[in-house]
Amino acid sequence: DVVLTQTPPTLLATIGQSVSISCRSSQSLLHSNGNTYLNWLLQRTGQSPQPLIYLVSKLESGVPNRFSGSGSGTDFTLKISGVEAEDLGVYYCMQFTHYPLTFGSGTKLEIK
Amino acid sequence: EVQLVESGGVLVQPGRSMKLSCAASGFTFSSFPMAWVRQAPTKGLEWVATISTSGGSTYYRDSVKGRFTISRDNAKSTLYLQMDSLRSEDTATYYCTTGTADYWGQGVMVTVSS
Numbered sequence: 086d087v088v089l090t091q092t093p094p095t096l097l098a099t100i101g102q103s104v105s106i107s108c109r110s111s112q113s114l115l116h117s118n119g120n121t122y123l124n125w126l127l128q129r130t131g132q133s134p135q136p137l138i139y140l141v142s143k144l145e146s147g148v149p150n151r152f153s154g155s156g157s158g159t160d161f162t163l164k165i166s167g168v169e170a171e172d173l174g175v176y177y178c179m180q181f182t183h184y185p186l187t188f189g190s191g192t193k194l195e196i197k
Numbered sequence: 198e199v200q201l202v203e204s205g206g207v208l209v210q211p212g213r214s215m216k217l218s219c220a221a222s223g224f225t226f227s228s229f230p231m232a233w234v235r236q237a238p239t240k241g242l243e244w245v246a247t248i249s250t251s252g253g254s255t256y257y258r259d260s261v262k263g264r265f266t267i268s269r270d271n272a273k274s275t276l277y278l279q280m281d282s283l284r285s286e287d288t289a290t291y292y293c294t295t296g297t298a299d300y301w302g303q304g305v306m307v308t309v310s311s
Contacts, residue, residue, distance in 0.1 A: 124298055126242075133292060133301040134234075134242065145299070177242055179298060185258045186232070186244035 087111055089178050091189035098168045099197045106192045108178035110159040115182070122182040125154055125163045128191075129174040137176075138163065170196055199223035199300045201293045206305035209283055219276040219293030219302055226274035230296025233267060233278050235289035236304075243289075246278065247296055260286075283309045 088111040098104050114121045125138040136145045138154035141161060151166045165172055173196050178189040205217040217233070233245040246267040247256045255267050266279040276293055288309045293302040 122297075126298065128242075133303055134298075135301065136298055139297065139299070179242070179244075181297065184247075184256050186247070188242040188244070191241050 086185055087114070087180055087183050087187050089180060089187055089189040091176075091178060091192050094190070094192060096192055096194045097197055098194060100168060100170060102168050103164065103166045104168060104194070105165075106163045106176055106178075108156075108161040108163070108189050110161070110180060112183070113158050114161075114180050115158060120182075121157065122180055123154075123156070123161050124179050124181075125152075126177045126179060127172075127174050128177065132174075134177065165194075168194070168196070172196075201300055201302035203291065203293050203302045203305035206291065206307045208308045208310065210311050211284060211309055213283055214279070214281045215283060215307060216280070217278040217291055217293075217305060217307070219278075221274045221276065221293075224300070226269075227271040229299075231267075231269060231276045232294050232296050232298075233276075234292045234294055234298075235287075235307075236292070237286075237289040240289075245291070248276070280307070283307075285309050 090109045092107045114123050121141050123141050126134040128134040137148050142154040153164050155162050175191045175193050177191050200222045202220045209215050232247040235243050235245050248267045252269050264282045268277045290304040290306050292304045
């Protein structure tokens with residue numbers, strides 16, 4: 086199974102600070118069709134996960150452009166440029182290049 | 198507006214069965230692979246199963262193979278998860294989602310306990 090290692094597990098940020106979350110895969114997420122199926126999700130407390138980024142760097146509709154994704158192969162990053170209070174929650178990376186689909190263990194973003 | 202509404206969650210004894218449903222609206226259900234993802238209390242997300250658009254292909258995590266069955270009725274825009282031989286470790290909130298995780302339901306709690 087593909088293991089996604091997220092770091093850090095917890096992130097403490099002030100409003101306006103820029104932060105990054107890393108997601109490293111145990112094997113390449115490049116599919117034979119040329120796509121890399123790596124998504125980022127945010128789960129706020131008591132809510133369902135909501136999609137932020139798909140195909141590594143494409144912003145889901147309605148997601149603020151302070152969120153950005155980058156990376157390739159096995160190393161991926163989610164960046165928030167200017168954290169806002171509504172961004173707190175747990176961030177997950179997930180891959181669906183390989184079965185079984187797998188998720189990272191999550192990064193909890195807390196606001197100072 | 199896209200909506201995925203799960204139903205069927207309840208308290209069930211170990212070894213018993215339960216069937217979850219997910220009613221979809223606001224998008225062309227038959228054009229999307231669909232999946233179930235679960236989350237045990239205070240834990241992370243865990244993929245359970247995926248079904249192709251036609252229902253002809255299904256995929257499962259090893260721990261549920263032979264016990265869970267994912268299916269769909271495109272005419273009713275509904276996704277199902279039949280869960281047999283339930284175990285305490287199946288206790289979780291179960292989310293219905295599109296196969297590419299674009300849309301998520303609100304989740305339904307399944308508790309397996311005697």
